[in-house]
Amino acid sequence: MEKKNNTPAPTQQVAQKRNQWKEVWRRLRQNKMAMVGLAILIILALAAIFADVIAPNGFDNQVIKDRFQTPNSTHWFGTDNLGRGVFDRVIHGARVSLSIGIISVSIAIVFGGLLGALAGFYGGRVDNVIMRSMDILLAIPSILLAISIVSALGGGLFNVMLAVGISSIPGYARIVRASVITLKGQEFIEAARAIGANDSRIIMKHIIPNSLAPIIVQGTLGVAGAILSAAGLSFIGLGLSPPNPEWGAMLSGGRDYIRDHMHMTLFPGLMIMATIFALNLLGDGLRDALDPKLKN
Amino acid sequence: MLRYIARRLLLLIPVILGVTLITFTMLYFTPGDPARLTLGEQAGAEQLEQFREIHGLNDGYVVRFVNYIKNAVFHQDLGLSYRNRQPVFAEVASRFPTTLKLAGLGVLVAISIGIPVGIISATKQYSLFDSVSMIFALIGVSMPNFWQGMLMILFFSVYLKWLPSSGFNTFQQMILPALTIGTSTAAVITRMTRSSMLEVIRQDYIRTARAKGQKESKIITRHALGNAMIPIVTVIGLQFGYLLGGAVLTESIFGIPGVGRLMVDAIKQKDYPVVQGGVLFIAVTFSVVNLFIDILYAYLDPRIRSQYK
Amino acid sequence: MTKKPLLEIKNLHVHYITNEGTVQAINDLNLELYPGETLGLVGETGAGKTTTALAMMRLVPNPPGKIVSGEVLYKGKNLVEMKEADLRKIRGNQISMIFQDPMTSLNPIMTVGDQIREGIMLHQKVDKATATKRAMDMLEVVGIPMERYDEYPHQFSGGMKQRVVIAISLSCNPEILIADEPTTALDVTIQAQVLQLMENLKVEFDTSMLMITHDLGVVAKVCDHVAIMYAGTVIEHAQKHKLYRTPKHPYTIGLFESIPNVHETTERLKPIIGLMPDPTDLPTGCTFHPRCPHAMDICKVEFPEVTHLSDEHWVRCHLYPADKEVE
Numbered sequence: 001m002e003k004k005n006n007t008p009a010p011t012q013q014v015a016q017k018r019n020q021w022k023e024v025w026r027r028l029r030q031n032k033m034a035m036v037g038l039a040i041l042i043i044l045a046l047a048a049i050f051a052d053v054i055a056p057n058g059f060d061n062q063v064i065k066d067r068f069q070t071p072n073s074t075h076w077f078g079t080d081n082l083g084r085g086v087f088d089r090v091i092h093g094a095r096v097s098l099s100i101g102i103i104s105v106s107i108a109i110v111f112g113g114l115l116g117a118l119a120g121f122y123g124g125r126v127d128n129v130i131m132r133s134m135d136i137l138l139a140i141p142s143i144l145l146a147i148s149i150v151s152a153l154g155g156g157l158f159n160v161m162l163a164v165g166i167s168s169i170p171g172y173a174r175i176v177r178a179s180v181i182t183l184k185g186q187e188f189i190e191a192a193r194a195i196g197a198n199d200s201r202i203i204m205k206h207i208i209p210n211s212l213a214p215i216i217v218q219g220t221l222g223v224a225g226a227i228l229s230a231a232g233l234s235f236i237g238l239g240l241s242p243p244n245p246e247w248g249a250m251l252s253g254g255r256d257y258i259r260d261h262m263h264m265t266l267f268p269g270l271m272i273m274a275t276i277f278a279l280n281l282l283g284d285g286l287r288d289a290l291d292p293k294l295k296n
Numbered sequence: 297m298l299r300y301i302a303r304r305l306l307l308l309i310p311v312i313l314g315v316t317l318i319t320f321t322m323l324y325f326t327p328g329d330p331a332r333l334t335l336g337e338q339a340g341a342e343q344l345e346q347f348r349e350i351h352g353l354n355d356g357y358v359v360r361f362v363n364y365i366k367n368a369v370f371h372q373d374l375g376l377s378y379r380n381r382q383p384v385f386a387e388v389a390s391r392f393p394t395t396l397k398l399a400g401l402g403v404l405v406a407i408s409i410g411i412p413v414g415i416i417s418a419t420k421q422y423s424l425f426d427s428v429s430m431i432f433a434l435i436g437v438s439m440p441n442f443w444q445g446m447l448m449i450l451f452f453s454v455y456l457k458w459l460p461s462s463g464f465n466t467f468q469q470m471i472l473p474a475l476t477i478g479t480s481t482a483a484v485i486t487r488m489t490r491s492s493m494l495e496v497i498r499q500d501y502i503r504t505a506r507a508k509g510q511k512e513s514k515i516i517t518r519h520a521l522g523n524a525m526i527p528i529v530t531v532i533g534l535q536f537g538y539l540l541g542g543a544v545l546t547e548s549i550f551g552i553p554g555v556g557r558l559m560v561d562a563i564k565q566k567d568y569p570v571v572q573g574g575v576l577f578i579a580v581t582f583s584v585v586n587l588f589i590d591i592l593y594a595y596l597d598p599r600i601r602s603q604y605k
Numbered sequence: 606m607t608k609k610p611l612l613e614i615k616n617l618h619v620h621y622i623t624n625e626g627t628v629q630a631i632n633d634l635n636l637e638l639y640p641g642e643t644l645g646l647v648g649e650t651g652a653g654k655t656t657t658a659l660a661m662m663r664l665v666p667n668p669p670g671k672i673v674s675g676e677v678l679y680k681g682k683n684l685v686e687m688k689e690a691d692l693r694k695i696r697g698n699q700i701s702m703i704f705q706d707p708m709t710s711l712n713p714i715m716t717v718g719d720q721i722r723e724g725i726m727l728h729q730k731v732d733k734a735t736a737t738k739r740a741m742d743m744l745e746v747v748g749i750p751m752e753r754y755d756e757y758p759h760q761f762s763g764g765m766k767q768r769v770v771i772a773i774s775l776s777c778n779p780e781i782l783i784a785d786e787p788t789t790a791l792d793v794t795i796q797a798q799v800l801q802l803m804e805n806l807k808v809e810f811d812t813s814m815l816m817i818t819h820d821l822g823v824v825a826k827v828c829d830h831v832a833i834m835y836a837g838t839v840i841e842h843a844q845k846h847k848l849y850r851t852p853k854h855p856y857t858i859g860l861f862e863s864i865p866n867v868h869e870t871t872e873r874l875k876p877i878i879g880l881m882p883d884p885t886d887l888p889t890g891c892t893f894h895p896r897c898p899h900a901m902d903i904c905k906v907e908f909p910e911v912t913h914l915s916d917e918h919w920v921r922c923h924l925y926p927a928d929k930e931v932e
Binding site for chain 2: 132135136137139140141142143144147148149151152153224228232235236237238248251258259262265268269272273274276277280281
């Protein structure tokens with residue numbers, strides 16, 4: 001059953017663009033798993049934003065006499081070795097972990113996207129220099145690259161974001177370059193050029209919006225990867241250090257007590273897992289919704 | 297084909313030089329004086345000077361980098377450790393097989409779970425098996441492997457006392473680390489195998505095979521799998537790099553004396569030559585694996601093979 | 606004439622069930638294929654020609670496709686209800702198929718020779734060496750030197766690939782060959798060659814053929830009988846000459862008026878007004894009635910039954926009184 005494909009007239013394109021996103025949202029809404037993922041993420045985001053309301057004790061409220069409590073009605077997730085509520089800490093940790101995920105992916109998208117767009121748009125020597133540099137970065141497994149960067153810059157929130165962000169630049173550069181190369185040959189770009197649009201206008205107005213779909217998908221999954229990397233860094237003691245409630249740092253802190261007080265490691269781990277799980281569900285859903293052809 | 301391999305090997309040189317340049321530069325500009333950091337506040341001027349002399353720290357950036365490359369290429373010399381003054385190359389090389397074995401076992405675990413499960417999932421799309429294995433795959437992707445490793449130690453070593461919680465010499469000791477490092481990769485390969493198989497199963501040539509009267513099982517093994525392998529192999533190659541990186545975490549959980557742990561310790565002690573040596577070893581390995589994967593493509597796909605001629 | 610059909614489709618219904626709705630691809634389709642003849646199955650894109658062909662070998666992709674009801678009788682056996690294992694003995698052996706796009710019909714990672722040999726090994730009790738020999742012979746038969754046995758599909762041009770596909774389909778000397786627009790994807794110059802080859806081989810292998818096409822020129826060249834398809838059903842079925850001389854169904858008549866004829870000077874072509882109906886939302890009654898110049902009230906409510914006008918010429922149209930009233 002082939003359907004006739006009508007090429008839209010240029011005047012229809014703006015309206016179509018808007019409809020396209022509506023259509024994506026409609027398809028996404030039909031995907032139950034993606035909606036579950038979105039719901040989990042919204043809850044986590046709300047928890048992060050209102051952490052001070054939900055967990056008013058803060059993440060470093062040490063009450064030594066209450067230490068090592070198992071989960072109970074006052075301390076839902078129990079307390080740690082310093083008597084801090086594990087629940088309080090994971091809620092505040094959501095703030096740290098989510099912002100690491102989002103900011104480091106933003107760093108990666110901005111720089112990777114820019115490099116990829118330049119490489120794809122100009123081709124030739126620019127392309128060669130940029131992409132060969134990306135190949136070099138890709139030769140170092142990303143967690144190792146992040147480790148090296150952190151070891152040079154030192155730990156701390158901003159450095160971790162930077163390290164994780166830089167280490168995922170090559171992936172975005174490749175994606176954007178590929179879609180720019182495909183787009184470059186298409187007629188509406190040539191039309192834009194014909195009416196005298198300059199390079200930067202073409203890149204900003206046409207190429208970036210049109211390569212958005214793969215970036216959104218990769219970015220969603222990338223936030224998951226960034227949270228995992230950051231947690232890994234903290235876990236081996238190179239990322240965020242106590243008393244920061246970043247989930248990886250909490251796992252690292254609970255490690256020595258795992259035999260007798262496993263709730264200290266169970267809950268931060270579950271939080272990471274739930275977040276990554278939700279991001280993966282949403283990412284898969286977005287991929288299907290943005291490119292229905294790929295849907296199985 | 298041989299010419300292609302030779303050309304690819306030559307192309308490795310700039311990549312490795314680039315990796316060296318990046319790590320070297322990064323660590324060169326790291327704030328702090330290595331001599332002071334290593335020897336401590338009470339070290340005398342003479343001691344510090346001697347340290348700088350031994351490690352060649354008195355030269356400028358370019359000279360040091362050129363020397364580093366020269367020594368690495370001609371003498372297999374990656375400098376001396378700041379801490380124990382042992383040659384870095386020997387130190388990393390002695391621990392390297394352990395890391396390689398760990399990553400290799402991880403890939404093995406991942407392939408032997410991921411490919412069969414992915415195939416069955418694809419051929420029985422939307423079945424109970426498919427749904428359950430896809431949920432497990434999602435969980436596998438979502439679990440931080442260091443957390444999973446800790447839970448496995450707790451369960452299999454502490455509670456059940458079935459398996460040792462550390463070391464990497466006996467078969468029993470290798471089980472938990474291999475599972476820890478391989479789980480998420482298994483999940484990734486399962487998902488990739490499934491989607492790749494689903495893609496291939498819809499192709500016209502599969503219909504041709506059915507029209508010939510071929511059995512469904514043979515269609516999967518003879519026609520679909522080979523075609524589906526190309527993206528799967530790509531993912532396996534990428535995952536190998538991920539596992540080499542992941543080895544850092546796994547080694548730290550299970551107390552395995554590999555390159556990863558060496559590097560983590562070195563970072564904490566600001567022993568930069570060791571860090572750099574470790575990164576270099578792993579990057580070279582990863583590049584060689586990728587080369588191997590590219591050659592594997594040619595084996596799998598005659599269209600790629602004919603491009604190499 | 607009372608020849609028994611070799612293959613007969615009776616009241617076949619095939620649906621594609623998707624999230625967006627149910628596509629009624631085949632609706633109450635009847636078709637007969639007689640021994641030794643070439644039957645042309647003609648219709649516009651989307652009329653359900655390919656689905657019909659796939660249904661004949663029960664290869665409709667499921668999901669989303671489903672044979673809802675009807676029979677496909679091959680020598681009296683109903684293929685729709687046959688066991689998968691028995692069906693496999695017929696596929697490629699007694700009924701085989703040539704697909705539309707030779708570019709994608711061959712497995713890219715298997716040599717063309719092995720792809721031909723595969724069918725031979727499946728259906729004939731021969732050892733590998735004999736099968737290889739036969740596959741090489743088949744290559745020669747379709748005009749490809751046997752030295753190219755070990756080459757891969759990407760080393761062949763489109764026309765050559767289609768020759769390989771033809772070799773695969775004829776390798777077990779089938780009784781029925783289904784050709785689904787075998788020349789559509791090829792260059793015009795190659796089309797004639799491939800068509801000629803198929804005609805020759807049809808005679809040489811003594812095969813009945815179902816030629817699916819939207820090209821009335823192809824029909825004129827190779828077919829004995831013609832079935833015209835519209836919106837998932839055959840609306841007219843006749844010997845070629847009868848159909849070309851005295852088409853009965855308004856759609857068939859419209860079809861002939863819409864193509865240029867070099868022998869006559871026509872002032873202007875008359876396209877059939879309107880479009881093919883949406884298969885998820887077919888018109889009630891006769892599916893052609895919204896476009897039919899002769900539409901009557903009954904056409905809007907009642908799906909026309911088969912009317913036999915003469916031997917081997919039948920039509921589904923309310924303009925012609927149904928069988929029972931004639932007899």
